[in-house]
Amino acid sequence: MTSWTSAAGLVLTDRVPAALRARWVERGWCPDQDLYTLFLERVRSHPSREAVVDDQGTLDYAALDERARRTAALLAGHGVRERDVVAVLLPDGRDTVALDLAIAALGAIALPVPPGRSDADVLGLVERARAALLVTEASRVERIERAGAPAPVLAIDGPGARRPRPYTPERRRPDPESPARVLLSSGSEGEPTMVAYSHNAMAGGRGNYVGALHEGGGPPRVLLLVSSASSFGSLGIVALIRHGATLVTTRRFDPGAALEAIERHRPTLLVGVPTMLRRMALHDREVDTSSLTTVVASGAPLHREVYDLCVRRFRRPVVNVYGSTDGVNCHTARDTGEWGPGRAGRPDPAVAEISVRDPEGRPLPPGEIGEIWALGPMTPLCHVAAPELDRERRPAGGWVRTGDLGRLGGDGVLWVIDRLRRTVIRGGVTLYPARVEHALSAHPGVDEVHCVPVPDPDLGERMCACVRPTPGRTTPSGEELLAHLRDRHGMDTRALPEHVLFLPSLPLGPTGKVCAGTLTRMATEAVLARTTVLSGDPR
Structure with missing residues (x-):
C-alpha cells in the first residue's frame, strides 16, 4: 500500500491496490492529473466564462485564477508546503473557491469545515488532522486563538489579509493519486469522521457522477444550496474543475432568496438536501424556474411527498443521489421516471461498483438485503487519524463497507433500506x-x-x-x-x-x-x- 506523510507526521495510506487505480486511469475513468492542472486547462480554454457567482457579484475563470494564485502566495508565505493539511473555515463564495484552488496549486491537502460547527469541533478536527494552518474569517480569528488553536490561524479577509504577488506553481506537480482533500461526514449521528481523497478520486470518480447529473450540451450552471465544505457540496468545486461549470453560491440558505437566485442567475442544476428543496417548493414566491434542467437531492432520504412537491413546483425531474463521505455513490439521473422511496439507481462502474453482502462479507444474490459495499474510481484513500475505522470499514481489496442496508434488484437497481448504524x-x-x-x-x-x-x-x-x-x-x-x-x-x-x-x-x-x-x-x-x-x- 502506498502512503504519504505530511511534515507534521500525518500518515495517509491508500487502501486500494495500486493496480486497480492504474486500471481506472487506463479505462479513462480518472484524468490522471492534479486538480490545479485541470483547472488551468479550463482557464486557458474559456478565460472569460463566469466561474463563481456570489453575494459580491461575478468572477470569470481568468480572474478566479489570479485570485487563486495570490492566495497561494499568501499560504506559501505562511509556510504551507506540499502535503500539508490546510483547514478552511469560511462561508461559501469566491474566497473559498480561490482558497481550494490555491491549496491544490501548492500540492497541499484541503480540509474544508462547514462554518456552522462549534469552535470546539473545529479545533478538534484541526488537531486530529495535524493541520499546518487554519484559514478563517477575521471576525473569528481572535476567538479561535483564545480557545487554544493547535495550528496558526490566518484571516483571509478583513485587516489581517494582504495581496501578495501571484504565485506561479512549480513545474513539478502532485501525484494524481496523492491526497488532495479531506471530506467530513455530517456528524449528524455522532463525531464527524474525516476521509482522505486523491486528486483522481475527486476529479475522476466524483467528476464522473457530477457529469451524469447534467443534461444538455453546454457547461452546467450549478446553484449550490448546501455548504461546499460538506461531502455532498464538494460536487461544486468538482463541477467547476472537471466540467467548466459556473458555480452559484450563497452565504446562507433562505428559501425565498434561493428561488430569486434561480430567476436571476439562471442555473441549470439546483442542488440541495430534501429539507431545503421542500421549503423552496412550498414557498409562495412566484419566480421563473425554466432554466433548470435537473433538481438534485441528496444528504438525507427523499420522501415521496418532497419528490412530488418538487416535480410540481419546478416541473423538472428530481434526481435522488445516494452517497456518503465513505466513498459510495449511486443516483437516478438515468431513470428519473421510475422513482420510488429508497430507489438509488443503477451503479456506474466509472464511479463505484456496488455489492450487497452478508455479515461475513459474502455477496448476496439479487433481492436479498445486506450491507452495501462499494469500490471504484471515487473510492477514497483512507480515514484520517482513525486506523480503527479503516480496520472496521475498509476490508481487503480496497472495498468500503458503507454501514448502509440495501438490496440489488434483478435489473441491477440499488435500493437503500436504512443505515445499519x-x-x-x-x-x-x-x-x-x-x-x-x-x-x-x-x-x-x-x-x-x-x-x-x-x-x-x-x-x-x-x-x-x-x-x-x-x-x-x-x-x-x-x-x-x-x-x-x-x-x-x-x-x-x-x-x-x-x-x-x-x-x-x-x-x-x-x-x-x-x-x-x-x-x-x-x-x-x-x-x-x-x-x-x-x-x-x-x-
Missing part, C-alpha cells in the same frame, strides 16, 4: 427508523419527521418520532399517526414508535440535514419530562 434496538429487536419516516411523511398533517432512539431502562431503547406538524392544519394526535402507520401502511405493531414529540421545527446541522444528535437529546429530555405523547408501551 442508524437503528433502534428495542429489547434485542432491530428497528429501522427510515421506514417509519417514509410512511409518516405521507400523512397530510406531518410537515417533517425524523425518528431517533431514546434510552429505556427496561428495553434499552425505544423509538421516538419527532414531528413538525403541517402549518395551517390541525395537529394530528399520536393515536392518529399510529393508526396511519398500522392501517394505511400495514406496519407491524412492533415497528411503531412508542413516543411522538411535536416540535415547531427540526434542528438542522451545519450541512443542512436534520441534526440527529441534537434531536436525540431533545427527545430524551422530553421523554424524561413526560412531554411526549404515547409515552410507554402502546402495545
